[in-house]
Amino acid sequence: MSEVSLKPFITWFQKNGGKIDLDSLGFTTFPVCDGGRGAVALKDIPEEHVLFSIPRSLTLSTRTSSLPPRLGIDVWKRMKMDQGWTGLILCMMWESANGNSSSWSEYFNILPARFDTPMFWSDVDLAELHGTSVVEKLGREEAEQSYTEKMLPVIQSRPDLFPPEKIEHYSLANYHLMGSRILSRSFNVEKWESEEGQSQPNESIDTREDGMDVDSSHSLEGDGNVDDAHHSEVEDEDDEEDASDTAMVPMADMLNARYGSENAKLFDDEHELRMISTKPIKLGEQIWNTYGDLPNAELLRRYGHVDLLPLVDGAGNPGDVVEIRADIAVSATTQRCQSLSSDHSQERIDWWLEEGGDDVFVLESDLELPEPLISLIRLLLLNQEDWDVAKTKGKPPKPKVDADVLNIVHDVLDTRLKAYRTTLEEDEARLSGQITLNARHAIIVRMGEKRILNNMLVKVRLLQSKGVGKDNKRKASGNSAGSQKRSRN
Numbered sequence: 001m002s003e004v005s006l007k008p009f010i011t012w013f014q015k016n017g018g019k020i021d022l023d024s025l026g027f028t029t030f031p032v033c034d035g036g037r038g039a040v041a042l043k044d045i046p047e048e049h050v051l052f053s054i055p056r057s058l059t060l061s062t063r064t065s066s067l068p069p070r071l072g073i074d075v076w077k078r079m080k081m082d083q084g085w086t087g088l089i090l091c092m093m094w095e096s097a098n099g100n101s102s103s104w105s106e107y108f109n110i111l112p113a114r115f116d117t118p119m120f121w122s123d124v125d126l127a128e129l130h131g132t133s134v135v136e137k138l139g140r141e142e143a144e145q146s147y148t149e150k151m152l153p154v155i156q157s158r159p160d161l162f163p164p165e166k167i168e169h170y171s172l173a174n175y176h177l178m179g180s181r182i183l184s185r186s187f188n189v190e191k192w193e194s195e196e197g198q199s200q201p202n203e204s205i206d207t208r209e210d211g212m213d214v215d216s217s218h219s220l221e222g223d224g225n226v227d228d229a230h231h232s233e234v235e236d237e238d239d240e241e242d243a244s245d246t247a248m249v250p251m252a253d254m255l256n257a258r259y260g261s262e263n264a265k266l267f268d269d270e271h272e273l274r275m276i277s278t279k280p281i282k283l284g285e286q287i288w289n290t291y292g293d294l295p296n297a298e299l300l301r302r303y304g305h306v307d308l309l310p311l312v313d314g315a316g317n318p319g320d321v322v323e324i325r326a327d328i329a330v331s332a333t334t335q336r337c338q339s340l341s342s343d344h345s346q347e348r349i350d351w352w353l354e355e356g357g358d359d360v361f362v363l364e365s366d367l368e369l370p371e372p373l374i375s376l377i378r379l380l381l382l383n384q385e386d387w388d389v390a391k392t393k394g395k396p397p398k399p400k401v402d403a404d405v406l407n408i409v410h411d412v413l414d415t416r417l418k419a420y421r422t423t424l425e426e427d428e429a430r431l432s433g434q435i436t437l438n439a440r441h442a443i444i445v446r447m448g449e450k451r452i453l454n455n456m457l458v459k460v461r462l463l464q465s466k467g468v469g470k471d472n473k474r475k476a477s478g479n480s481a482g483s484q485k486r487s488r489n
């Protein structure tokens with residue numbers, strides 16, 4: 001979209017109390033790999049400069065839309081529109097159906113009408129993601145169930161609000177479109193302290209929930225910058241979060257993001273949200289928000305793009321991770337130790353889960369062995385006496401790596417790697433040929449994961465060749481597994 005076509009939107013924004021420093025920032029179209037449409041510095045911008053500010057009333061959420069009060073707050077809640085994203089999706093459909101009479105019509109005009117996210121991929125393209133956890137996280141069926149079971153009854157109950165002649169605005173396709181707009185552009189805007197206790201939609205002028213988070217903080221030095229806590233996904237619908245915190249934030253959602261490149265962030269105040277530079281930005285540089293330095297699998301699922309940066313062993317996303325389901329670790333352990341009965345394992349697995357143990361382990365590019373994975377393997381290997389002690393104390397074994405554990409971890413990694421249908425070398429070859437954008441994205445996602453698994457296997461084999469764990473005096477780095485910290489650098 002060209003800069004010219006943004007003019008009506010910018011005019012609407014300013015007319016409605018939005019402020020933007022157009023001397024410092026402009027919008028342009030970068031190459032697709034740099035985000036497409038995004039913001040650029042028109043001069044050197046110092047740190048802590050307010051680039052633009054958005055009145056809370058201009059955000060679009062179930063608190064600010066005119067739909068919930070028209071439907072009636074009791075009905076809204078009884079029909080569960082206050083849970084998950086269905087309510088906001090319905091508000092967005094309603095506002096969009098209202099055309100020029102909606103307060104956000106100029107905003108809708110600049111929102112994307114199609115997405116490259118896997119939610120819209122064909123089965124052939126989705127097959128390219130085999131082995132990654134992207135497909136099982138799409139939540140397409142759950143979304144369609146919400147549409148049929150939650151939204152359609154509301155629409156059908158009020159033909160005065162949702163007239164038959166406008167019914168095309170409330171289609172399943174539009175439901176997915178609005179859901180994807182929320183997934184890729186919303187922010188988590190919590191109520192200001194003075195608004196706490198005002199739980200009814202539209203009672204206050206403010207904000208929304210889980211997208212790129214807007215932390216309640218007022219100074220760059222404080223904890224509370226407007227975070228980039230990205231959208232809670234469809235499957236989060238039943239959790240405890242306040243769905244009315246999820247808000248579309250015009251202008252703030254015009255910034256792209258790239259791993260480690262953030263130079264601006266959204267902060268909130270009682271009446272407005274402010275996009276503030278977090279570093280000096282030079283003339284001509286792109287102004288980047290952060291989406292949380294997510295792995296490529298998540299970037300693709302939520303935003304439809306991947307990050308490709310130079311790495312020591314190629315190009316990829318330093319924030320990539322590999323998820324390993326606990327059942328792979330259980331199978332690998334029982335295969336190695338045939339003496340473990342399935343009853344014996346099941347009792348320990350049940351206990352592990354009851355105690356809050358993980359059922360998925362995350363490998364990061366720092367190649368630290370996940371402590372919970374080691375702990376679970378050791379739990380399964382405990383003799384009866386030590387298992388009784390662990391139960392009594394309510395503590396799983398310490399994540400200490402020995403030779404048996406290393407052998408099992410090796411098998412786990414090997415099994416996980418075999419979940420992909422291609423090798424890294426085959427992926428590299430395909431990437432250098434002519435392929436579709438979706439295939440390219442999928443291949444980059446799985447290559448990043450395979451690289452971590454391969455590097456991890458090399459590390460484990462090195463530890464095995466050094467005899468780590470065979471003798472108590474020898475300790476390897478990673479002898480005690482690394483912590484499951486989520487920080488990536």
Ligand SMILES: C[S@@+](CC[C@H](N)C(=O)[O-])C[C@H]1O[C@@H](n2cnc3c(N)ncnc32)[C@H](O)[C@@H]1O
Nearest residue numbers: 033034035037184253254255256257258303305
């Ligand atoms: C919050 S919007 C950012 C503004 C958006 N480019 C626009 O035209 O309005 C997020 C979308 O921008 C694009 N995007 C952001 N960062 C990107 C990047 N580093 N590479 C490619 N696309 C990116 C993706 O399409 C993503 O879904």
